[in-house]
Amino acid sequence: MESDKHYFIEGLFVIALSIAAAFFAVWLSRTGDKDDVVYRIHFDESVSGLALGEPVKLVGVDVGTVKTMSIDTKDPRRVQVEVKLHKDAPVKTDTKATLRSKGITGVSFIELSGGTSDAQTLVAATPAGQVPEIPAEKSSLTTMLEQLPKVIAKFSAIEDKAKKVVSDAGAVTAEVKENPSLLLRGRKDGDKKKAEGKKDSEKAGGQD
Numbered sequence: 001m002e003s004d005k006h007y008f009i010e011g012l013f014v015i016a017l018s019i020a021a022a023f024f025a026v027w028l029s030r031t032g033d034k035d036d037v038v039y040r041i042h043f044d045e046s047v048s049g050l051a052l053g054e055p056v057k058l059v060g061v062d063v064g065t066v067k068t069m070s071i072d073t074k075d076p077r078r079v080q081v082e083v084k085l086h087k088d089a090p091v092k093t094d095t096k097a098t099l100r101s102k103g104i105t106g107v108s109f110i111e112l113s114g115g116t117s118d119a120q121t122l123v124a125a126t127p128a129g130q131v132p133e134i135p136a137e138k139s140s141l142t143t144m145l146e147q148l149p150k151v152i153a154k155f156s157a158i159e160d161k162a163k164k165v166v167s168d169a170g171a172v173t174a175e176v177k178e179n180p181s182l183l184l185r186g187r188k189d190g191d192k193k194k195a196e197g198k199k200d201s202e203k204a205g206g207q208d
Helices: 002-035 140-178 181-207
Strands: 037-043 055-058 061-071 079-085 095-101 108-114
Touching: 037 095
Parallel strands: 055 108
Antiparallel strands: 037 079, 055 061, 061 079, 095 108
């Protein structure tokens, strides 16, 4: 009986300790939420791969998470994302937000960059009652895809010029094959021009 009573007391102690730890964790999380600051970002591109709760990083360091995502009611081509960042995160007026991909998984996160030391904090520069907004920059993948048509057009132009050169060379080769004397005539014309140039230079030297 004594052993059963001992186990019962130990069980109650473990349960009470677990409940206390749970309440403490909830209290910590709520305290952290109160210290967090909500920022808004508008992306002019697809946010496919970005999900709620994904991290927001500042030069590689986690400083918050994605809170909400929605289509911008003023412009349906844009996506409005709200992020919750730590109060002490140094978000400045020249800080920029970019979508980044986690390797080849297709999962995305938000990377913050910039923020010079002499720039004002974004929160301080935002009027009271407004949500501070971090400007967005297009991701490197989106920029590359936008430039792709121009690159293809340049390659097409180069290809067309190359085809023309090959075509002209082929036409000349065909003419020479049909009439080899054209090649000899070209050499004679070249020799004649050289001789005339030599005479002109000699005359010019004699006049001096």
